[in-house]
Amino acid sequence: MKKSSVLSVTLATTLAFGGLFTFTGKAQANSKLNELEQQQSDIHNKRSNVNKSINQKDGEISNILNQQNSVEDEIEKLEAKMADTDQKIKEKEKQIDDTKAEIEKLKAEIKDLKERIEKRNEVLRDRARNIQQNGGSVKFIDVVLGANSFGDLVDRVSAVSTLVGADKQILDEQQADMEKLEADQKKVEEKLDSLNKMLEELEVLKADLKAQNEEKKVLMKELAAQKKHVENEKMSLEEQERVLKEQEAIISKAMADEKARIAEEERKAKEAAEAEKRAQQEAQAKAQEQAKAQEQAKAQEQAKAQEQNQAQTQTQTQSEKSTSAKSQTSGSTPSTNSSNDANLNAGGSGVLSWPASGRLSSGYGGRSGGTHFGIDIANAAGTPIYAAASGVVTRSDYSSSYGNVVYVFHPQLNLTTVYAHMSARSVSSGQNVSEGQKLGEIGNTGESFGNHLHFEVHNGPWSYHGGVNPMGYLK
């Protein structure tokens, strides 16, 4: 009774079991697929944000370029004005020189004239003195007395006065000339003053233009610095975009792999269920046959006994045949597929092995001048660096900040590990690596001061400044 019930239960559940198996398998697989889909959509969102930021940076850069152009125009205009002012200054300086020369010339002429006037004055004074005192060579009285006639006298007197008068006239003319020269000198000196004033104004204008020009040049420098900063930010964003794109591809592949694995599992489960069903049908048929045979044997025996006409009373000693009603234990436990897929990162510790030997020279978190998004392991150059867990290399190249750097994505853990400042890399992007496989060697490349490994851990794919504390994940 017990055995038959076991058999019937087994038979009854066989079909249901196959279904159940498929069901649980699907549920597990779906949760993993869902997780991958979640990761992919996360990355997709990150990428679209990063691309948005890149567009923003492009906008900023073109804005700065416009500003640079307009400032350059202004500088050009200012420089033209400065050149013009310089030209004007030169002209004024030449005019000033000319005017100064003119003044010098006038002064010389005045001096010359003064001397001549002085000489003539002297002559005139001498003559007057001679006439007045001893009459000189010709005494006036002699002139008068010496006259032969009145006519002669008149002639003589007029000759003297004519002589004196002529001298006086020349003297007056020279005096007038000198006054005119002095007036001219005054005029030219006034012109010089006005020229000097204009020159001063031009110099002030030039100084002002120069100051403006200097200001614009400072502005240009600031704009260039701004542009460089924005371009660096853009480069960093582009790096993020590139890494995210690679990770998206890897996750797509992981999803395809997972789908294939599910299909294969379902196929196997179906096959197993069918095989089991066949086996059970066979067992059932066999059991029925045996029961039939038993019944026939029994009937024959009974007939025989009747024939013997109950000469002897038979005690039926025959126990129920244990007709090897196969107990069908076949406890095909659903193979716990991908048992290492447990959500390890939730608990934290112990999923990653140490990537290198050495001294922990800097921990995760705040440190002077910002946040340290990883840990530093210091050791001699050339010390080997190993993959902290198995996964796929999502990046292997050189960056100005990380130096030689390798990213490894661990799909089973949904973690990304980063190994920076390496002296050399020994893996390439897209390569599968196993835990403990050598990735490179400790070095001092990029923004590094001393040989060390900078190690980062990211939840999911790598993200800018997204490193979490690796200590919670290391063994």
Ligand SMILES: [Zn+2]
């Ligand atoms: Zn570091």
